[in-house]
Amino acid sequence: QTVVTQEPSLTVSPGGTVTLTCASNTGAVTSDYHPNWFQQKPGLAPRALTYDTSKKHSWTPARFSGSLLGGKAALTLSGAQPEDEAEYYCLLFYGGIQRAFGGGTKLTVL
């Protein structure tokens, strides 16, 4: 059974930088897992931020960037804003068929 692990919670200061990570119990996360990152605020559907490791959608703020870091997928937020306080989820693709979400990271901007 695939298990995707994220930090349960992180805190960043306004204007600061924070990196969220996403690990797989199957081994190192590579570009073959096509990592996605989503932001979710209370009562709303998830919103896609980055995909296929580092690609951004047209609506993704420039301060968010996706990458691979030390065998994990990573989402870096540079210049945190109060409105970035939310839950963040990663998604990994396994063999193009199975998919699995991470447990989510609650990001506090304080």
Added chain:
Amino acid sequence: EVQLVESGGALIQPGGSLRLSCTASGFSLNNYVMNWVRQAPGKGLEWVSVMFSGGGTYYPDSVKGRFTISRDDSKNTLYLHMNNLRAEDTAIYYCARDHDWSYDLWGQGTLVTVSS
């Protein structure tokens, strides 16, 4: 406008069945990979099923044999047929479009509550 709208959520007794719908507008479902994703109250996201444009379907072990994803191209609608429902199936169910390795479009979700 390009959007997905889910419907069909309800309060259902354990062991019951339910069919959820996801109607697309602004694009043709059969040109994309489509997914169902659920979120239990206060919990994280869980992938529930995928349907490829060619019709292939896959499920995680948690719902395999109980849930079936299907599509009606004439209605541009995706379905999730759920049987033998359990309390742990209680969740908001979202449909999501998968385009170029991106879940780029999500519906607003529909709530399924399994309780006696």
